[in-house]
Amino acid sequence: DIQMTQSPSTLAASVGDRVTITCRASQSISNWLAWYQQKPGKAPKVLIYKASDLESGVPSRFSGSGSGTEFTLTISSLQPDDFATYYCQHYNSYSSRTFGQGTKVEIK
Amino acid sequence: QVQLVESGGGAVRPGRSLRLSCAASGFTFSAYGMHWVRQAPGKGLEWVAAIWFDGTYEFYADTVTGRFNISRDNSKRMLYLQMDSLGDGDTAVYYCGRDKGLFGDVVVDWGQGTLVTVSS
Numbered sequence: 163d164i165q166m167t168q169s170p171s172t173l174a175a176s177v178g179d180r181v182t183i184t185c186r187a188s189q190s191i192s193n194w195l196a197w198y199q200q201k202p203g204k205a206p207k208v209l210i211y212k213a214s215d216l217e218s219g220v221p222s223r224f225s226g227s228g229s230g231t232e233f234t235l236t237i238s239s240l241q242p243d244d245f246a247t248y249y250c251q252h253y254n255s256y257s258s259r260t261f262g263q264g265t266k267v268e269i270k
Numbered sequence: 271q272v273q274l275v276e277s278g279g280g281a282v283r284p285g286r287s288l289r290l291s292c293a294a295s296g297f298t299f300s301a302y303g304m305h306w307v308r309q310a311p312g313k314g315l316e317w318v319a320a321i322w323f324d325g326t327y328e329f330y331a332d333t334v335t336g337r338f339n340i341s342r343d344n345s346k347r348m349l350y351l352q353m354d355s356l357g358d359g360d361t362a363v364y365y366c367g368r369d370k371g372l373f374g375d376v377v378v379d380w381g382q383g384t385l386v387t388v389s390s
Contacts, residue, residue, distance in 0.1 A: 205380035253375040
């Protein structure tokens with residue numbers, strides 16, 4: 163299986179900060195990557211798919227970029243509602259799907 | 271609106287089996303791929319299995335291949351996960367998920383989860 167590695171594991175930031183999370187794939191995955199947000203005790207919510215497409219209803223401060231093996235999720239101006247854990251996920255219709263280990267965004 | 275309701279979780283001894291069910295409503299079930307995703311207590315998300323909209327193909331994580339089987343009954347709007355040879359590492363909340371499209375790629379809707387505890 164393809165391995166997905168996120169960095170950092172934890173990130174401390176303040177409201178208004180620009181935040182960037184990186185996800186690296188163990189081999190090229192083209193742009194088959196999604197980003198999810200999860201808050202404690204809740205199911206995850208998809209933010210981005212196909213590396214850079216914003217899911218309907220997701221605020222435009224969230225953006226994704228990258229292709230091949232390196233991807234980023236950027237929050238342009240961190241809001242109080244954004245403190246959560248973020249996961250990247252590789253997907254491929256003909257093989258397995260893999261999550262990264264997660265990045266927790268905490269209040270600084 | 272989309273509703274996914276999991277059932278069948280509980281406590282089970284190592285080596286035993288369990289079958290999870292997911293009842294779907296609020297969308298055309300036969301037109302979407304479906305997933306099972308799990309999360310061990312205090313840990314991250316782990317994708318478990320996915321199935322195409324028509325059941326043609328199934329996909330599994332390496333950690334469950336050969337032990338778990340995903341299936342669906344489109345006439346009943348039901349998704350299932352048969353889990354055999356359960357071990358401690360299978361203790362988790364199991365989420366049923368609806369895909370964005372046909373082939374089980376991106377999970378856009380989630381159930382509330384059902385807890386499976388494997389313990390002697």
